[in-house]
Amino acid sequence: MRAPLIETRNATRIIAGDVPATLVADVDVSVSAGEFIAIIGPSGSGKSSLLYLLGLLDRPTSGEVYLEGVATSALDDDSRADMRLATLGFVFQFHFLLPEFSARENIILPMRALRRLSEKAQVARADMLLEQLGLKDHAHKRPDQMSGGQRQRVAIARALANDPKVVLADEPTGNLDTHSGERVLEILNDLVSSGQRAVVMVTHDLALAARADRQIRIVDGRIAI
Amino acid sequence: MSFVLDIALTHLRSRVRQTVVGVLGVATGVGFSIMMAALMEGSQADFIRQLVDSLPHISVTDETRNPPRQPAETRYDVVQIDGLRTPVVRPGIKNPMAIMASIESWVPGAIAPSVQAKAVIRYAGRDTATSFTGLDPKREQKVSKLATQMRQGSLDALYKATNALILGDGLAKKIGARVGNTVTIVSGAGRTLDCTIVGIAHTGVAQIDDVSSYGLIKTGQILASQIGLVNELRIRVADALQARTVATRIEAETGYKSVSWQEAHEDLLSAFEVRNIIMYTVVGAILLVASFGTFNIVSTITHEKARDIAIMKSLGFRAKSVRRIFVIEAAAIGLIGALIGWGLGYVLTRAMGSIEIKSPFMDSSTIPVLYSPLHYALATVVAVASSLFAGYFPARKAAAVEPVDIIRGAS
Ligand SMILES: Nc1ncnc2c1ncn2[C@@H]1O[C@H](COP(=O)(O)OP(=O)(O)OP(=O)(O)O)[C@@H](O)[C@H]1O
Ligand SMILES: [Mg+2]
Numbered sequence: 001m002r003a004p005l006i007e008t009r010n011a012t013r014i015i016a017g018d019v020p021a022t023l024v025a026d027v028d029v030s031v032s033a034g035e036f037i038a039i040i041g042p043s044g045s046g047k048s049s050l051l052y053l054l055g056l057l058d059r060p061t062s063g064e065v066y067l068e069g070v071a072t073s074a075l076d077d078d079s080r081a082d083m084r085l086a087t088l089g090f091v092f093q094f095h096f097l098l099p100e101f102s103a104r105e106n107i108i109l110p111m112r113a114l115r116r117l118s119e120k121a122q123v124a125r126a127d128m129l130l131e132q133l134g135l136k137d138h139a140h141k142r143p144d145q146m147s148g149g150q151r152q153r154v155a156i157a158r159a160l161a162n163d164p165k166v167v168l169a170d171e172p173t174g175n176l177d178t179h180s181g182e183r184v185l186e187i188l189n190d191l192v193s194s195g196q197r198a199v200v201m202v203t204h205d206l207a208l209a210a211r212a213d214r215q216i217r218i219v220d221g222r223i224a225i
Numbered sequence: 226m227s228f229v230l231d232i233a234l235t236h237l238r239s240r241v242r243q244t245v246v247g248v249l250g251v252a253t254g255v256g257f258s259i260m261m262a263a264l265m266e267g268s269q270a271d272f273i274r275q276l277v278d279s280l281p282h283i284s285v286t287d288e289t290r291n292p293p294r295q296p297a298e299t300r301y302d303v304v305q306i307d308g309l310r311t312p313v314v315r316p317g318i319k320n321p322m323a324i325m326a327s328i329e330s331w332v333p334g335a336i337a338p339s340v341q342a343k344a345v346i347r348y349a350g351r352d353t354a355t356s357f358t359g360l361d362p363k364r365e366q367k368v369s370k371l372a373t374q375m376r377q378g379s380l381d382a383l384y385k386a387t388n389a390l391i392l393g394d395g396l397a398k399k400i401g402a403r404v405g406n407t408v409t410i411v412s413g414a415g416r417t418l419d420c421t422i423v424g425i426a427h428t429g430v431a432q433i434d435d436v437s438s439y440g441l442i443k444t445g446q447i448l449a450s451q452i453g454l455v456n457e458l459r460i461r462v463a464d465a466l467q468a469r470t471v472a473t474r475i476e477a478e479t480g481y482k483s484v485s486w487q488e489a490h491e492d493l494l495s496a497f498e499v500r501n502i503i504m505y506t507v508v509g510a511i512l513l514v515a516s517f518g519t520f521n522i523v524s525t526i527t528h529e530k531a532r533d534i535a536i537m538k539s540l541g542f543r544a545k546s547v548r549r550i551f552v553i554e555a556a557a558i559g560l561i562g563a564l565i566g567w568g569l570g571y572v573l574t575r576a577m578g579s580i581e582i583k584s585p586f587m588d589s590s591t592i593p594v595l596y597s598p599l600h601y602a603l604a605t606v607v608a609v610a611s612s613l614f615a616g617y618f619p620a621r622k623a624a625a626v627e628p629v630d631i632i633r634g635a636s
Contacts, residue, residue, distance in 0.1 A: 057628055078543050082543070096632075100238075
């Protein structure tokens with residue numbers, strides 16, 4: 001059997017301080033290809049913090065995070081950055097696009113950094129993603145010239161740019177109306193349908209979560225059943 | 226174009242005002258540095274040129290560096306000699322024609338004999354000290370610019386009258402004599418000669434023009450009361466900078482003290498060195514100050530762009546790439562600033578070079594400036610290097626940003 005795309009073992013994240021804060025405690029999760037996982041839980045429970053651990057943005061203070069079977073917590077920053085670039089795609093609650101660049105340029109940026117595709121192929125892929133997300137007419141617009149929903153879709157397109165194995169999305173529909181949220185969910189669903197990729201999505205919306213393959217409920221940084 | 230460069234230039238483009246201020250800071254620094262270097266080296270080169278032109282490159286005299294060996298020194302191992310007095314009568318260079326011929330055989334350049342005599346000019350009832358040089362007009366033309374520095378008359382005019390005399394213009398003015406006047410010269414050896422002024426010379430160096438008088442060698446020998454006397458051989462070498470080496474060899478071969486213009490003006494040259502050190506310090510400081518602007522801009526941008534840096538790092542950009550973005554921004558400010566500085570420096574130098582001045586020492590009508598590509602290259606290197614240095618620290622700080630810290634704070 002193939003190793004899960006992402007797996008955590010006793011992943012714990014404590015922030016040291018006068019009063020040490022436990023963001024994530026003893027979490028074991030495994031994310032396999034073809035899975036659409038929803039992370040739910042009350043505000044402040046540690047959902048985002050868990051997502052940062054899964055996405056190699058943060059290091060566990062104890063425990064381990066495996067990406068395709070490789071233990072990542074002791075790797076240097078560059079190796080972890082390379083893994084993020086090639087294997088993972090992030091969508092944050094706020095779009096986090098680079099403000100001076102057009103939609104297309106924002107989408108191409110990770111491809112330019114990875115250099116897996118030729119320049120021509122990069123542009124072609126960006127245009128394909130724009131098309132898929134219904135943004136064909138907005139390719140040249142800068143983030144401030146687009147609506148919240150459009151920006152969020154550009155952010156999703158950017159997350160998909162390097163054809164990542166896992167897409168990690170932190171409340172991607174949080175700022176969107178029902179219709180736009182629905183579209184985003186469709187796109188993420190399409191991703192996993194081929195069975196090659198996985199999606200992990202943090203959401204408050206229980207109705208959306210219900211449509212995932214699996215839900216992980218976090219309370220006080222721990223998995224609750 | 227690499228994405229790193231692309232992002233860097235985009236940052237600068239979207240901050241036109243800040244970028245322009247930074248670029249102008251560097252440009253001003255580079256421009257003024259270039260102008261200053263042009264002025265300093267210009268006046269120095271001008272001064273040295275006048276010096277080198279008005280004096281022989283090498284002067285071989287009948288003096289020796291050490292007192293003559295005394296018989297007692299030959300006789301005993303240890304001797305102390307006090308109050309040694311050199312003879313009043315100058316010995317002259319022995320066999321000057323043979324020595325000149327031997328020097329001419331290997332030194333590229335020209336050589337001319339002369340007789341030096343201290344004397345007093347008596348005119349209109351006043352005595353004025355002069356330093357008389359007896360020379361050979363034919364040869365003199367090849368070793369000094371004196372022939373071309375005649376205000377009135379010519380060197381050859383010395384042949385036209387008995388005891389003909391040429392005065393430095395400063396001296397002529399001081400005693401109030403003109404061409405055609407007859408003056409009386411009284412030499413240190415006690416000889417008195419009536420001389421006709423046949424020319425006025427102007428070397429441009431006041432110290433020389435105020436005291437010098439020139440005549441034929443024969444006249445000098447009469448004033449010194451020594452027939453056949455030649456006490457100085459003046460040499461002009463093809464390459465003035467070689468004078469020191471040539472002088473050393475002449476001294477070794479002839480035994481006579483031979484002084485190159487560099488040695489004669491050691492004090493001046495070392496003053497120039499001090500001047501250059503001061504200049505480079507000031508220029509360095511100007512450029513350093515300009516680089517503070519770069520530091521300011523790059524650190525402002527890194528602060529404003531903290532969120533973008535977090536995004537880029539979360540996407541998987543390596544710290545090195547992020548650092549490079551801001552280092553490139555600093556380099557671009559330095560480089561563009563330097564290029565504009567070239568233009569500014571050139572214009573300033575031109576402007577300075579056209580200002581007219583009156584100097585008591587020199588008679589150049591405009592401020593001398595020196596255009597040298599080296600100044601431009603040096604200012605550019607220093608400006609870009611200090612910009613890079615200034616940009617490096619904020620860039621390094623930016624690259625060390627932990628994306629999760631910023632993302633946590635923002636969402
Ligand atoms: N720098 C910090 N220092 C101390 N505690 C922190 C810090 N950052 C976050 N926390 C705490 O960690 C807990 C988990 O935060 P996290 O953002 O993961 O929650 P969340 O489940 O994503 O909440 P939300 O649904 O509101 O986004 C919160 O209680 C929060 O107050
Ligand atoms: Mg959250």
